Each structure stands twice: as structure tokens, then as C-alpha cells.
Amino acid sequence: MRRRTGLRPGLRDDLRQESARIDRSSGQTAGPAGGGADHGRGSLDRGEWSEANAGEGRRDGRQGGRIVLIRMLRADLRRGVAQSAALTVLIALAVALAAMSTTLGIRAGSAVNALWKRAVPPDVAHMHTGTPDANALRAWVDRRSDVADYHLMRTLPVPVQQLTIAGKSQADSVLEPAFVTAPKRFDLLLGQDGKPANPGPGEIALPVHYKAQGAAAVGDTVRVRSGSWVRELKVVDFVRDPQMNPSMVTSKRLVVHPSDFAEFDKRLKPEYIVEFRLADGVEASAFVKAFESSGLSSQGITVDTSIFKLMNGLTTVPVAAVALLVAILLAVVAALVLRYAFLAAMEEDLAQISVLKAIGAPPRGVKRLYLAKYSALTAGGALVGYLLSIPMAAQLSDAVLLYLGKSSAGAWPILCSIAAAVALAASMVGFCWILLRRIDRLSAVQALRTGVSGRVRRRRHRLSLASSRRLPVDVWLGLREAFRPANALLLAVLTVCTIVLILPANVVTTMGDPGFASYMGIGRADLRIDVPAGSADLDTAYSKVAAEAGVGRAVQMTDHRYDMRKPGGAWGSALVESGDQSAFSGRYLRGRAPATAKEIALSSNQADEAKVGLGDVVDVRLPASPGGPGRPAAAERTVSLRVVGLYQDITNGGKTAKTTEAAVAGDASTPLRRVVYADVAGGADAKATAQSLRQRLPGASVAQVSEYISQTLGATLSQMRSVAVFSAAVAIALAFLVAALFAVLVVARESSQIGIQRGIGMSTRRLRVQYLVRFCAVLLAGVVLGTTVVETLGEAAVGGVLGYMGAPDIAFMTNPWLVRLVLPGALALAVVAAVLLAMRRVRMTTVLDRE
Structure with a gap:
């Protein structure tokens, strides 16, 4: 249905008065025969219209145009309160997150540098056993x-x-x-x-x-x-x-x-x-x-200061990175909503803009009108967002700076956060200025004739009512409108909301899952027993664990530092775990766990450093053994092992290796670490079994693997959980705001259609069902698309971050109830509430109300 070209009553009267005044002014400058328009043009052709009087007419036209512009601005602000408020809130949220992440990153980086300056940590440290x-x-x-x-x-x-x-x-x-x-x-x-x-x-x-x-x-x-x-x-x-x-x-x-x-x-x-x-x-x-x-x-592990800084930064980087990512997504959404709101406002004012261009009002005046409005909204949102970022950054900084100490950045966090807010606001204004170029291309004659800003395109409805007789009319109308290209922007926003909602939640559930142990160089077992004593005590501990009533199976592992030769001939160092690798085998990127005395598996980072892959052979040098009671002396020797597997490990800088006990048989050097892994028997309680083993092994550290992960990643997991909750709140609020904005604009634009449907007897309930079906269909598509992006590109993005630590190909361990039901359900409730809120204004609308 085409838009009507009629003007609003107040503006229609103003334009009539201004046009009459301009005509009178032009008539007074005409030739002796009178003041007709044709005669005036003829006089102008003959050069009889004085330049002074012509200038006076142009000034009167500009003055009338300014009056119309002011009235347009007032009317636009009155009718677009919801749109203006939603846009301001979006900009405020984006600026708040951008400024907060900037402040947090600078404070944390400065605090790390200050801690390094005051504490003077070693450049290289060797933990010796x-x-x-x-x-x-x-x-x-x-x-x-x-x-x-x-x-x-x-x-x-x-x-x-x-x-x-x-x-x-x-x-x-x-x-x-x-x-x-x-x-x-x-x-x-x-x-x-x-x-x-x-x-x-x-x-x-x-x-x-x-x-x-x-x-x-x-x-x-x-x-x-x-x-x-x-x-x-x-x-x-x-x-x-x-x-x-x-x-x-x-x-x-x-x-x-x-x-x-x-x-x-x-x-x-x-x-x-x-x-x-x-x-x-x-x-x-x-x-x-x-x-x-x-x-x-x-006999130990050697690390340098870069590892120390990396580990300290991990308590801050995830929070700042996720906050900055959400800020960027919000800025993109705000730009999209700004475009939609601007085009909707321009369509509403199309008749007035066309008349202004027809009477000679300069286009730059119209552009200044819109630019002033959206600049004011952007400035207000940026100011509110920056003020919100101050307490948000302070709260998160307190938790981070508790570990790192005071920041020495001075005024830099404030200046950089202000710069981030100004840059984001300026990008919004610049985007608005780009959109305003449409006014220069607007044809006044075409707009006055058709009521639209461009060429009229015939709408094609591929879903016909005749072919969908089983669907109720209101459901059919909603589905038909949901497939329109005009809903692409809403689909994009809801897809972004789904990503912001689900991605942090997946990271939290993955890090908290016991299966995450496979990324930490830990066997996928129920219990982990660290034995700090000698190898003889390890055998004793293993015997006690295997004999425990609640234990189903157990294996013992030892870690040694061996020299490893790369294919090029250079020697390096590697932390090698030896034992039965098939018992509690973790995830392998490629290949499998070593099973014979001639096989070895390397971590991803270790393989990259050694420049080897599956099938390559590496040489491992075993140290000499002086011998002892019941153990003959052994000279230094080198064994050649074939790489049969590549796995992920974020511990020890991501550089480890795994082999069988037979591969290093004869090595009597003191292990760096001695661990027993165990699974509880069917029906046994892991917590009770762990408590029993603590009593039987007073010198060992006994922990459930799930508890080990919780305590090891406690601070990082806690901060990521806070980020996930905050991101979920932002995503749901964003979905509500944008859905409400779209619903209000759609209802206003389609008020004539709504009036006609009410006039032919469609109830308000049926109208609500129609719009709910329309928005929920778009929401369903957005949730499916967003979930797909998270499970593909999201895993790749997280793997890119953890790849530096040794886990480049992480697989999400999700909670199906949370990801498939709870979070999408919360998003759906927000969208439904927004649509119902917007539909309140059509309760009494009839076809007579539009005449």
C-alpha cells in the first residue's frame, strides 16, 4: 500500500501561508501588467525583475523554510519519543562498555607494569626438584x-x-x-x-x-x-x-x-x-x-617473565575482551537502528521535505535539522554512557587490582575512556551524515507524486492465502510479513543478541566442565592424587589407591624433563609424562595416544616449536643413572620415538609430551611430578572416596578432578561468570529495546492497514497474534543463525585466544537446557513483551481514525 502524500494539518496551513506570502512578494516585483506567475516569469526573462526584489523573495522563502524546519523538528521529537529513547539507550550502553573496557585494560596493564617495577621479578626462574x-x-x-x-x-x-x-x-x-x-x-x-x-x-x-x-x-x-x-x-x-x-x-x-x-x-x-x-x-x-x-x-621446569605476565593478564584480559566485544556489537546495532530510525523519520517527513525543496529551501537546512537531532541524541547517550562506565570500571578494577596492586597510569584511563566515548559518538554522527546524502538525491516531483523517496517497487508475496488454507488468516499475515526483506535489520540485531547471550555462557560451562581437564594435561578421571614423595612412595600410593573399595581403576604417571632433538638436529627441552596413556586418554587433535615403547604424543605448542607432525621421528635423550639398591646403573642414552598423536594442553606454556612407561624404561632420575589418576567404581561416591584416600595417604594431595578445575581456574571462572551474566542482561535488554522500537515504527507505518483490518472486523487479539507471529518468526531465525555462528565461528574465536596457551581447537561443552531452552526463552519473553507493549496503541484504532 502506497503512502499518502497529504501534509499534516498544521504544516499544511503554514505552507499555504508561506506560499501565499512568497507569491505576494513575487507579484509586487512583476511588470506593469500585474503580478501573475506567467507574467512574472516573462518579466524575469526580459530582465525587468530587479535583483533587490528578487533577493527579498529568496529571503522570505528561506525564512518560511526555517519556520517549517522548526515545526518539523518539534513534530518529529513528539512522535518519536520511543525511537529517540531507544537509540539513546543503545548508544549509552555501547559507550559505557567501550569506556569501561578501555579503563579496565589500561589500569590492569599499568598495574602489571607497576608490580613488575616494584617487585623486580626474575627474568628466568627454574623450579628445581x-x-x-x-x-x-x-x-x-x-x-x-x-x-x-x-x-x-x-x-x-x-x-x-x-x-x-x-x-x-x-x-x-x-x-x-x-x-x-x-x-x-x-x-x-x-x-x-x-x-x-x-x-x-x-x-x-x-x-x-x-x-x-x-x-x-x-x-x-x-x-x-x-x-x-x-x-x-x-x-x-x-x-x-x-x-x-x-x-x-x-x-x-x-x-x-x-x-x-x-x-x-x-x-x-x-x-x-x-x-x-x-x-x-x-x-x-x-x-x-x-x-x-x-x-x-x-630436574625442573624453566620459565621466563613472559609466562608470568601472561598468567597475570589472564585474570583481566577475558573480562576486558568480552566487554569490548559486546561494546563493538552494540555500536554496530546502534548504527543499524540509527539508519532504520532515520529512514523511517525521513519517510514520515517526505511530503514536507519535498515541498521545502520545491519552494527553494536549501537541502543543507534540512540536513542540519536531522543532524542536530541525532547529534543531540548521540551526545546525550555518550554522556550517560560515560557516567555509567565510571562505577562499572571501578567495581571490576577493584577485583583485578586486588591481585596486581595500585595502577600508576595517572589520568590516562580517564583520557582514553573519554576518547573512546568521543570516537564512538563521532562515528555515530558521521554515519548519520552519510545517510543525509539521500536528501540531495531526493526528487521532489517524484516524492510528491508517489509519496516515496525512490522508485516504487511492486511487492511480491510468494506466500498466498489460497495455498495456505490450513493456516489462520492472522498467522498467515504474520508469516508473510516476516519474510519481507525489510526485516533483515531486525534479524541481524536478534542474531547479534543471540551471540552475545550464548557465547559467554558456553565459555563458562566449558571451563567449568570436568572434560576441560583434557585441555589442562589432566587425565579424564574422577580423582587426581599428587604424590610429593619419591618413586617408592608412588608405588605404595598407587597400591593403596588401587585397593580402595570405591576405586574402579587407577594408573600412575610420572613427569620428567628430557632433552628432545628436533628433525633439524637442534636439541631442546620437553616435559614428558610417562605411563599408561590409554587408560584416561584425553581429546587428541590428530592421531591417538601412544601405546608402544616406540611412540610419543606431543602437545600442539610442542609440535609447533619442534616443527614436527604425525609420523615424524623425534629423539629423546634419557639421563645417566648412577644405580642403587636393586637398580643397575645406566649410561646416558637416546631413544627414537615416532609421533602418533597431537593434543592440546594449556599448562606449562602448552609444551608437553606423553609416552609409555616402556619408552623411558631404565630412567631412574627423580620425577618432577608423580600423579595417580583413578575412576570411582559404579555406584561409589567420588567425594567420599576422596575423603577416604586422604586419610590413607596423609602425605598426598587428593582431589576430585572437577574440584581441581574449580580451584585452579577459580578467579578466571568467577570473572567470566560475571561477564556472562552481564552479557546476558545486555542482550536481553537490547532485544527488548530494539524489538520495541521496531514494533512501534511498524505499527505507526502500518496504521492505515491496521485501521482497515479493524474496520472489516478483525479483533485486537487477532492483530496481536499477527504481529507476535511476525516478530517471533524473525526471532526464531535469529536464534538459529546466532547459535550456528557461536558453534562455528565462536569456537574458532575462542580457540584463537587459547591457541597462544596451547588449545587452538577447543570444543564447547555446553549445557543443552541452558543454551537451547533457558536463554532463548528469556530472549523470546523480551521480544513478546516488547511487541505487546507496542500493540497497546492499536486497541482503539479504526479505519475512520486514519481519515
Whole structure:
């Protein structure tokens, strides 16, 4: 149905008066024969119309045009309150998220740099198992000009069964706490005041992780019990540790006074951290290779400062990245809605714009009118959004800065957030200016004749009522309108809402799923038992686990640091896990788990570094063994292993390997880690079985794999859960706002059709059903399309982020009820509520109301 070209009554009278006044002004300048229009034009052709009087006529025309423009602006604001409010809210949300993510990112980055400057962490750290050769280490360092300083830190790991914090036993904790004294030269452990922690006798400074988890507060008591011996310490501070701050790092350093450390040293077995500060200009990666080739790193894991920064950044990057992604999506939606609202407003004012162009009003005046309106709406939304970003950024920054300390960015977060808000607002205004070029191309004659701004296209309805006799008329009308190209914008918005709603939820459910253990180098078992003692104790622990009534099957694994030669001939270092790899095999990108003494599987990052793939052969060098009771001595030897599988692992920098116990048979070196994995028997309770094993294995750490993941990824998972909830709220609110805006505009545009349908007897309920079917059909298509995008491109995007950590091909582990029912249902409720709200205005509309 074509739009009518009639003017609104008030504007019609104004235009008549202004046209008459312009005609009178033109008539006064005509020739002697009178003031007719034809005569006036003839006089103009003869040059008898004075330039002064012609200028006066143009001024009168411009003055009349300004009056009409002002009236158009007032009328547009009165009729478009809902559209203006929705557009302002969208811009405010986009600006709020953009400014918040900018502020959070700058504060976090600045806090990390400030922490690095104050704490002076080591450039390279080597976690050594056993007792290192201090003399050999000192001699090697003395020969190195690239080492500015080094420190051999003695730590005392305490079994969690012996540790009680604030009255709560830590027996079920997966953390690995160790007592240390405060370093003096570098690798400083900073207290809450930013100064190095220095507890006195009988005092202790706990890692800030315990404060963040609510496990301890200043003044609480830490109790260490070993048999009948008990030592109590008072919590006086919480320390920020650049190496071990993140929850993903299970090792934690507890700072005590040297006198208390000496007492613990009598009862606990020490471990060591070798720390290096490098000379200026020395590459950490080159030094790590030199250290590994020296033979001093064979019993431990070596990492550099880039890993420390990466792990600290993981507590902030997901929040800022998701917030920025949502802000970009909101900005895109706001631009689309701005285009739709502008075109709808221009169609409403088409007759007035055409008359203004016909009487000679300059197009730039009309463009300034619209530009002023949308600039004001954008400025208001940007201001509100920036003000909202301040408390939002402060709340999220508090959680992040608790781990990192105060930011030293100064005014940069404020300036950059303002710049982000201004840039986003300017992009909206610029987009509006691009749209305004349509007015220059508008043909006044064509618009006045047809009532539309362009060529009239005949609408083709492929869905005919005659071919759909089984459908009620209202349902048929709704489905027919849902397939119109004009709904493409609404479809795009609802698709974006679905992505924003489902993607963060999928990330949270994936990280919280026990199957995520396969991305952490953990067997897909029910229980994980870490045995800190020697290999003989590992055999004893394995025997006890296998004999437990609630255990169905169990395997033991050991980790060693071996030299691995690449196909090109260069040697490198690799962390190799040996044992029965078929028992609790995780997901493999390609290939399978090793099964024979000639096979090995590599993590994705390890394979990339070694430049090998399936079928390639790598050489692994096993260290010499001095022998011992019942164990013959063995010389250093090299075994050649074929790569049969590639898997994903985000631990240890993503660089690990797996092989069978037979492949490394004869190696008697001390393992870096000893683990027993177990599945509970059918019908047995995993929690009760874990508790029973803790009593039978007092020196081991027993945890359910699900609990291990929860505690290891606790901080990151908690922040991602907050982001998911916030994203869901934004998506639902966005769907409601945009659906309400579209419904109001559609109802206003189709008021003539609604009046005709009411006039021929269609009830209000049937009209509601028609529009509900129309919008819900578009919603269903948007949900299907958005879910498909999340399951394809979403997984690829998350894999791209986690690929740097060693998991490039992550597969979502979703909750079907949440993704298929709860979240789409919430989106549907928002859209239905918006449509019903818009339909209230057609309750009393009849065909007579449009005449």
C-alpha cells in the first residue's frame, strides 16, 4: 500500500501561508501588467525583475523554510519519543562498555607494569626438584656475562593436611603452599601497602589469593600440625607475588620470619627456585636455551617473565575482551537502528521535505535539522554512557587490582575512556551524515507524486492465502510479513543478541566442565592424587589407591624433563609424562595416544616449536643413572620415538609430551611430578572416596578432578561468570529495546492497514497474534543463525585466544537446557513483551481514525 502524500494539518496551513506570502512578494516585483506567475516569469526573462526584489523573495522563502524546519523538528521529537529513547539507550550502553573496557585494560596493564617495577621479578626462574648443585650453579653463573644477579631460593612445601587457615583445614585444597623468607634483592613479595612484606616472629603474610577467595583476613590464625608438634602464626598481611599470583598457578608462597622458617626447616622437605636477573639487552629465550643445555635444568621446569605476565593478564584480559566485544556489537546495532530510525523519520517527513525543496529551501537546512537531532541524541547517550562506565570500571578494577596492586597510569584511563566515548559518538554522527546524502538525491516531483523517496517497487508475496488454507488468516499475515526483506535489520540485531547471550555462557560451562581437564594435561578421571614423595612412595600410593573399595581403576604417571632433538638436529627441552596413556586418554587433535615403547604424543605448542607432525621421528635423550639398591646403573642414552598423536594442553606454556612407561624404561632420575589418576567404581561416591584416600595417604594431595578445575581456574571462572551474566542482561535488554522500537515504527507505518483490518472486523487479539507471529518468526531465525555462528565461528574465536596457551581447537561443552531452552526463552519473553507493549496503541484504532 502506497503512502499518502497529504501534509499534516498544521504544516499544511503554514505552507499555504508561506506560499501565499512568497507569491505576494513575487507579484509586487512583476511588470506593469500585474503580478501573475506567467507574467512574472516573462518579466524575469526580459530582465525587468530587479535583483533587490528578487533577493527579498529568496529571503522570505528561506525564512518560511526555517519556520517549517522548526515545526518539523518539534513534530518529529513528539512522535518519536520511543525511537529517540531507544537509540539513546543503545548508544549509552555501547559507550559505557567501550569506556569501561578501555579503563579496565589500561589500569590492569599499568598495574602489571607497576608490580613488575616494584617487585623486580626474575627474568628466568627454574623450579628445581631435589637438591641442586649450588657450587656448579655458581661456577656456571660466574662464566656468564649475561647474568646480572641470581638467587637460590629455598622453599618448604607444607602438606595441605597439616595446614589450617582461619579454623578451616586445607586438606581438600589443590593449592601447593610453601613457606619462604622475604627476598631482599629482587623477586620481592609486596604487602598491601606496596612495600616488601616483612613479618615478625610468630607472624605470617599469606598470598593475596586467600583474601580474594575469602579464606582469610588479617588477624586470623594459621596452624601447622605435624604429629604432636603444633605451630601457630598470626596473619598480618597479604602479599602480591608476580610469579604465583594467578589462581591457575597452584604453587603459593607463604612468607614467615627466618626464626619460624628455621623451625619448619627441621620438619619439612625443601625444594628450590633458581632465579636469574639478566643483563640489559639479553633475550630471555636465548638464555633459557643456554641454561637447559648446561645440564643444570634437568630436574625442573624453566620459565621466563613472559609466562608470568601472561598468567597475570589472564585474570583481566577475558573480562576486558568480552566487554569490548559486546561494546563493538552494540555500536554496530546502534548504527543499524540509527539508519532504520532515520529512514523511517525521513519517510514520515517526505511530503514536507519535498515541498521545502520545491519552494527553494536549501537541502543543507534540512540536513542540519536531522543532524542536530541525532547529534543531540548521540551526545546525550555518550554522556550517560560515560557516567555509567565510571562505577562499572571501578567495581571490576577493584577485583583485578586486588591481585596486581595500585595502577600508576595517572589520568590516562580517564583520557582514553573519554576518547573512546568521543570516537564512538563521532562515528555515530558521521554515519548519520552519510545517510543525509539521500536528501540531495531526493526528487521532489517524484516524492510528491508517489509519496516515496525512490522508485516504487511492486511487492511480491510468494506466500498466498489460497495455498495456505490450513493456516489462520492472522498467522498467515504474520508469516508473510516476516519474510519481507525489510526485516533483515531486525534479524541481524536478534542474531547479534543471540551471540552475545550464548557465547559467554558456553565459555563458562566449558571451563567449568570436568572434560576441560583434557585441555589442562589432566587425565579424564574422577580423582587426581599428587604424590610429593619419591618413586617408592608412588608405588605404595598407587597400591593403596588401587585397593580402595570405591576405586574402579587407577594408573600412575610420572613427569620428567628430557632433552628432545628436533628433525633439524637442534636439541631442546620437553616435559614428558610417562605411563599408561590409554587408560584416561584425553581429546587428541590428530592421531591417538601412544601405546608402544616406540611412540610419543606431543602437545600442539610442542609440535609447533619442534616443527614436527604425525609420523615424524623425534629423539629423546634419557639421563645417566648412577644405580642403587636393586637398580643397575645406566649410561646416558637416546631413544627414537615416532609421533602418533597431537593434543592440546594449556599448562606449562602448552609444551608437553606423553609416552609409555616402556619408552623411558631404565630412567631412574627423580620425577618432577608423580600423579595417580583413578575412576570411582559404579555406584561409589567420588567425594567420599576422596575423603577416604586422604586419610590413607596423609602425605598426598587428593582431589576430585572437577574440584581441581574449580580451584585452579577459580578467579578466571568467577570473572567470566560475571561477564556472562552481564552479557546476558545486555542482550536481553537490547532485544527488548530494539524489538520495541521496531514494533512501534511498524505499527505507526502500518496504521492505515491496521485501521482497515479493524474496520472489516478483525479483533485486537487477532492483530496481536499477527504481529507476535511476525516478530517471533524473525526471532526464531535469529536464534538459529546466532547459535550456528557461536558453534562455528565462536569456537574458532575462542580457540584463537587459547591457541597462544596451547588449545587452538577447543570444543564447547555446553549445557543443552541452558543454551537451547533457558536463554532463548528469556530472549523470546523480551521480544513478546516488547511487541505487546507496542500493540497497546492499536486497541482503539479504526479505519475512520486514519481519515
